[in-house]
Amino acid sequence: xxxxxxxxxxxxxxxxxxKWTGWCGACAASGTLEPDEVxxxxxxxxxxxxxxxxxxxxxxxxxxxxxxxxxIAEVDRVLGGGLVPGSVVVLGGEPGVGKSTLLLQxxxxxxxxSGQRVLYVTAEESASQxxxxxERLGAxxxxxxxxxxxxxxxxxxLVDDVRPDVLVVDSIQALVDPTVGSSAGSxxxxxxxxxxxxxxxxxxxxxxxVVGHVTKEGGLAGPKVLEHVVDTxxxxxxxxxxxxxxxxxxKHRFGGTHEVGLFEMGDGGLxxxxxxxxxxxxxxxxxxxxxVVAPVLDGHRPxxxxxxxxxxxxQAPFPRRTAQGVDSGRLAQVLAVLExxxxxxxxRAEVHVAVAGGVRVREPGVDLAxxxxxxxxxxxxxxxxxxxxxxxxxxxxxxxxxxxTDRRLNEAARLGFREALVPPSAPEAPEGLRVxxxxxxxxxLTTALNxxxxxxxxxxxxxxxxVRWPGGIPAQSRDxxxxxxxxxxxxxx
Ligand code: TYD
Ligand code: MG
Numbered sequence: 001x002x003x004x005x006x007x008x009x010x011x012x013x014x015x016x017x018x019k020w021t022g023w024c025g026a027c028a029a030s031g032t033l034e035p036d037e038v039x040x041x042x043x044x045x046x047x048x049x050x051x052x053x054x055x056x057x058x059x060x061x062x063x064x065x066x067x068x069x070x071x072i073a074e075v076d077r078v079l080g081g082g083l084v085p086g087s088v089v090v091l092g093g094e095p096g097v098g099k100s101t102l103l104l105q106x107x108x109x110x111x112x113x114s115g116q117r118v119l120y121v122t123a124e125e126s127a128s129q130x131x132x133x134x135e136r137l138g139a140x141x142x143x144x145x146x147x148x149x150x151x152x153x154x155x156x157x158l159v160d161d162v163r164p165d166v167l168v169v170d171s172i173q174a175l176v177d178p179t180v181g182s183s184a185g186s187x188x189x190x191x192x193x194x195x196x197x198x199x200x201x202x203x204x205x206x207x208x209x210v211v212g213h214v215t216k217e218g219g220l221a222g223p224k225v226l227e228h229v230v231d232t233x234x235x236x237x238x239x240x241x242x243x244x245x246x247x248x249x250x251k252h253r254f255g256g257t258h259e260v261g262l263f264e265m266g267d268g269g270l271x272x273x274x275x276x277x278x279x280x281x282x283x284x285x286x287x288x289x290x291x292v293v294a295p296v297l298d299g300h301r302p303x304x305x306x307x308x309x310x311x312x313x314x315q316a317p318f319p320r321r322t323a324q325g326v327d328s329g330r331l332a333q334v335l336a337v338l339e340x341x342x343x344x345x346x347x348r349a350e351v352h353v354a355v356a357g358g359v360r361v362r363e364p365g366v367d368l369a370x371x372x373x374x375x376x377x378x379x380x381x382x383x384x385x386x387x388x389x390x391x392x393x394x395x396x397x398x399x400x401x402x403x404x405t406d407r408r409l410n411e412a413a414r415l416g417f418r419e420a421l422v423p424p425s426a427p428e429a430p431e432g433l434r435v436x437x438x439x440x441x442x443x444x445l446t447t448a449l450n451x452x453x454x455x456x457x458x459x460x461x462x463x464x465x466x467v468r469w470p471g472g473i474p475a476q477s478r479d480x481x482x483x484x485x486x487x488x489x490x491x492x493x
Contacts, residue, residue: 080255093236108139123174190222242358286385290377294369295408309373325355341397
């Protein structure tokens with residue numbers, strides 16, 4: 001066996017250190033150094049491939065390999081059509097999210113409808129466990145081959161025997177290359193196996209899909225080189241207690257990384273969700289205080305989500321704030337703006353904010369809905385059920401337009417919403433939707449909650465969790481929000 005020595009490698013930047021330290025000397029990340037086995041002595045350089053002449057770039061345009069549809073629409077949407085022959089895809093995700101289920105369904109669908117031959121190698125579960133799952137999923141197709149194997153050379157031997165078009169390996173952390181002198185899942189093993197799989201995929205024109213485990217922080221476990229050498233990195237996400245699963249590409253050499261695939265996990269495995277907005281709003285009860293619908297964007301896909309807030313007065317010195325589905329830092333910022341720019345006294349109130357349905361929103365387009373939901377709960381004034389709110393809240397209390405507002409408004413109109421609260425520069429509304437342009441958060445609150453425009457009395461201000469309403473709105477924006485126009489509808493609730 002080759003002689004090896006142990007070095008310490010940063011899982012973030014890949015830099016090597018001779019000794020363990022608490023942080024990486026190259027990128028300053030803390031706690032990222034992990035032991036790694038490397039060959040002792042000077043690495044020898046293998047034979048060089050024959051040199052290739054340079055050509056004018058226009059001549060290099062080739063009709064690259066066409067993707068082969070997996071025929072699972074939500075997967076094909078993310079991959080931009082399907083799996084490209086000869087490419088290597090890593091599917092990352094937390095344990096139990098449904099990676100094995102998804103890949104078994106993809107394998108079965110490719111066998112059944114694209115006539116592909118698929119070899120599914122399970123390195124973690126037994127063949128009978130996988131077969132039992134396949135039976136449950138209705139995936140017992142004769143073109144789908146199964147093997148329980150952990151040794152990389154044996155896996156390649158199986159590929160020689162079965163001659164599949166697609167190889168699935170579940171997972172790369174459980175695979176071992178005996179020529180690498182360390183245990184399965186180590187950085188050296190993952191790196192070594194990844195290099196071999198990539199070379200084999202290119203050589204044979206074989207499509208390889210491997211499962212990759214993720215770290216606590218959500219990144220792929222193992223060396224960064226894993227992400228560099230493969231063609232596509234997919235991540236499969238979902239909240240543990242919800243059925244919703246999201247598939248997205250974080251790297252894709254054959255297309256964009258802006259599409260998101262949505263699935264629901266059920267008894268029959270994963271089912272695509274073609275109309276997520278309708279799903280997220282299915283059990284909504286319009287007109288409850290503290291709830292506001294926001295059109296958000298996940299990649300290029302517009303989704304309507306319901307933002308909910310509950311504000312509870314408390315005497316606790318440090319009132320609780322919980323954020324589910326929205327970033328807690330972003331929530332703190334919106335609360336600070338509500339307090340300082342709109343005069344809402346929130347420092348003596350617990351604030352809970354959640355996005356219904358297990359969706360995680362990572363963009364500022366939801367700010368306005370969060371602010372309105374909090375203010376609605378605090379003041380016990382509902383926002384009308386047919387209104388959506390869309391915009392970023394600036395630290396000055398101003399509202400700013402977000403990326404692709406037109407798409408978001410189209411989605412709101414499609415689902416029957418009648419009015420959208422948007423920043424002043426927002427595009428024209430699609431048919432059936434009226435846009436209400438609001439320059440500031442104060443103005444949006446007054447408009448959406450039909451609030452009084454004079455501050456409440458001093459005694460009210462001293463109550464914990466009460467609202468100190470902003471003393472009026474800027475004169476030039478009074479007509480823009482048409483607060484008066486809306487008042488009759490809102491007063492009823
Ligand atoms: P699995 O695919 O094993 O997850 P991973 O490979 O990412 O660890 O799926 C795990 C969960 O999915 C498990 O808790 C059971 C659930 N599940 C269903 O709800 N329905 C199904 O049809 C299947 C196959 C799994
Ligand atoms: Mg699994």
